[in-house]
Amino acid sequence: MNPQSQQSQKLKIRIVGVGNAGVEMLKKICAHGPIDATIVAVDTDLSALSKSGVKHALALGGEITDNMGCGGDPTLAKEAALANLASLRAVVNNADMIVILTALGGGTGSVVAPILSKLAFEGGVKCIANFCILPLQLEGAERVSLADKAFKYLHKRSNIAISMPNDIIMSRTGKSLKEAYDEANECVANAVLAILNMISGRGIINTDFPTLRKIFAAHGANSFFASGQGFGENAAEEAVEKLKKCPLLSDNIPSAKNLLINIVCGENMEMNKTRALLELAKQCFNANGRVGYGIEINPDFDSKIEITAIGTEEAPSQLSSEPAIQPEAAPVRRETEQIMSNENSLPQAQNISESIPQDEIQLKPPHKRISTKIPEDNPVPVKNPDEAAVFEPLKPPQPAPRPVTEEEEPQRKRRGFFGFGRKKSEQTQEQPVATQSEFKFVEKSQQRGFFEDTPPNIRNGEDLDVPTFMRRNIKINL
Amino acid sequence: MSDSKTIAALEIGTGKMQVFIGEIIDGKTLNFIGSGQATTEGVKKADIIDVRRAAAQAQAAIVMAERSTGASIKSVCLGISGTHIKGFRNIGSASVSGADAVVREEDVERAKDDARSKILTEGKSYIHRICCGYYVDDVFTSSPLGKTGSRIDAEYWMLYGDSDKIADAIHVVQSFGLEVEYLVFSALASAIAVTNAEQKNNGVLVVDIGCGTSDYVLYKYGRPMQAGVIPIGGDHITNDLSYGIRLSRANSERIKRHCGKATITEDERSEKFWSFGDKQIGDKKISMDAINKVIRARLEELFLLLRDELTDFIGNDSIKEVVLTGGSSNLSGICELASAVLGFPCSQGKFDSSVRPNLRHQEFATALGLLEYAREQESNKQSSASIFDTFAKIFKR
């Protein structure tokens, strides 16, 4: 009883091709032979469906579209979808993983694929993958914008959303149109198969479905997909080169956050070469998050090596969220009872699995150090009450309106915000200097006391600030 | 929804900054909703000498008041005083234009304009121009309309002060983002608070003896006849005491409040008591007689100066009584002293019955009067704010 195959048997994967192009892609997948997934074709064009040869086919629209396709009209597609909402739901229900293949911009694909994604999300499907072909720029602004909108919508609601702009296919000159399109479809078909193989359990080293889920846990991450093949002597390097140049990458190698690499090689492949290869691939994408990989041996591949890589792109904002994800790594590793059966690769695996918990351990001591500081702070505030106690006895003599002063003093001190320094110097300098200069003449007896710094209060030849009893020469007997 | 306006009354006094917040509903009712207080700094003899410190304290008081109510203040009724404030009488005249020699409104207006438009010297600005009354052919009357005569004179009491000092006071408020809606001479405000209409009609002299200055206003026939400032206040008494009894200022203040008397009996003369708590100078005995002499000298001087200012009105039976208010009026025996010097019955101000018990203190007279003044002005206003005004106010905020 192979636990692997049992698992994959329990795994319900559905590959849904929506619209014309989607059904084509399905055909390509079928051509590769039987796979462990259910294939469903969804279209509004009944004749195309019947020609596809796919066993499970859902025709949308019926009378609305006259069974002839919606001709690129999204409103018609919406009607058709609405009419068959229940059957669409049935397509995605009870599946563990859904892979939707479609071409966006037209009617059926742009409308039905997002609907399926949403229904899958509502139906509790654990992993939703979308492979979409985007229209050419010259197909018109309307199609392009519709495709953009649809992709954005898909993007938000799927775990993996990979777009392949038609522009890239067209840029590969030297092939006839049909060949170019064929190749594009083939590319996508390969991608799907690669993923299936990765989790199917047929390889020597496998990632499993939960790992896949964890790697693509978040909805709305930018995903990318690439594959490359190499032959002969330098099969490994060649494969990596081809990987970098894969059209699906749309010309720039993204730096990946999470990465899933699958290698299919012949029996002659040496294990350390494999390790080097994986390292190369990992470096190629600068993966610094979770990296999962699988190795499969295909006896037909002599010296051929095929690498497929699928991952989520590093977005600048995701940097900060990384620490949050790390704690999850521990439970993931425990779930992976899987099969690191190959001893050579074990240390690697262990490195990866250990590195993350180690990071966790490293995080904790700083927290503890910070917490030990706090008790040291406590003695400091204790001093202040003593100081405050010193001031208190002086308070009662002061008259009632004065209590506000006590609050004011500390507040005055904390005015550092707005050019405090200036003000303070002004305060200290102002009083004696400024008003002294206003004195026009000097009084004989300068006994003005409190009113020294104010201008003289002359009335009827007398300075009223000087105490009256002095001016009147009244004797005070104490 | 009744139209309500929240206004703050701010008194920048020498001893304290007092803020009262009131809500004027429909221009008629005044609700007292909050208060704030702070000690004054940078103000001496009711003049602002350090604008920054004064502003800081005034704003502290405003903030305290705002916190006590939760309302946000936008307009302020500001009370002002200071040694720089002086007044003079100005009479403007106009001839009665109508052929029937009946005084009409235009004639009155022309006379008033003539009186009001006296130009001041550079650096001075008017605070109030109070119409005291009218003379129709030299016969005094309060209501000239309808009387016959050839000439009508309007008598004004022009109260003015230094532009700089006034601007400083306004600056204190406006730098906080508030608008000075009314500027009121503090004695006028105090008079509104502590006298009633009957007293004003009969002739009453209200003296607000504050920390820095004593402000006075004379009411007759319901209108202010004269107002002014005597630059002697509670601080002068304290200063005198500290010189006379040789105590620190703080202690002098304490003694003044505690046992200061303006008039004493023979028996009290020989009383002595301890001054204690002043750790610097040490406890000592002080005689009541000494204290009384100092205080009496100062207060006599104050009231004599007051009498000198009011020569026009003393002899001709215009004044029926004297009302004292302000913090320093709490000094025991001051009313007797005032009666003796001025020659009129003197008493402390009595508040209107609508004032709350906890606010019935002479120190609050000015601030309460400011609120009442604001209410009167609001009820006189007939305009309703246009939508544009309300809109503009939103953006001002």
Next chain:
Amino acid sequence: MAKNQHKKPATWRDLKDGSTTSKRRAPLSWRARLRAVWIWTKRAAAVAAVAGLCVGAYYLYQNTYIEEIFSGKTEQIKQIEFKTDGYITGKWLNEFLRIPAKSKLSDINIFALKQALESMGQIKSATIERVYPDILRILITEHKPFMRVAIKIDYQVRLYAMSPDGVFFRPVCIPDKTLASMPFLEGYMPVFEDNEPMRYKNAERLNEFLNISRKALPQEAAGWRSINVSEIDSLTLPLITVTRIDGGSIIFAPQDYEKQLDRLEYILRYAKEKPLNKIERIDLSLKDRADVKIADQQQK
């Protein structure tokens, strides 16, 4: 009593308003500064809130792609927009469609409605759209009738109307006066196939004939009660016979209507000037002449 009144005296209000704004509002203390900062923050927040609302609305608008389908957001139908180029009224449409009052936009089966509407012969085509969130839009084009036909079906005689493209249909919502102004079609029985009458190929010619006649002789054409087309397709002698209200008939050849109408005009004018007895028949189909048969008399 100084009387220099050239400028107004300075009052405290001048001081208040006089100096520049920045000068008189310069903050004097940290509190004042703080307050000024707070006020500006509030204003900025208000502006930001308004901007945020606009952005949010735009974002929502962008993101209602197919959300509406998941009928969380479709509302009860608030309004049915209805436009037609013919006679059908909203009232009739309401009664015909019988959409329940509280139904949601998403509950409407657009296809069924369209089929139902197009089953009415008078409706040439119907377009039904959902305008999210709560408006149903119905656009109808109709066949416009220009003649009437009485057709006997199952022992019952029913009134049908005919459009210029030959479609026969039961008239709906057409005002009686309009119907009454249309001449009857006689001499042709529409063929029914699957309960639907087949189109009449000569309708266009008749429409052309009537239009020209109405333009040339409006009053005369208004008095035509029926048009008999039994011989219009005759290979030897094609004719159109028009029966007037007063019983007389006019025979036209089914081409070159202008010449025939000219002759007719001449004849009718002549008949008016010289009061004669009732004209029984006018034959305009002859090449060189027109035959006019008057009751009791024949004249060339």
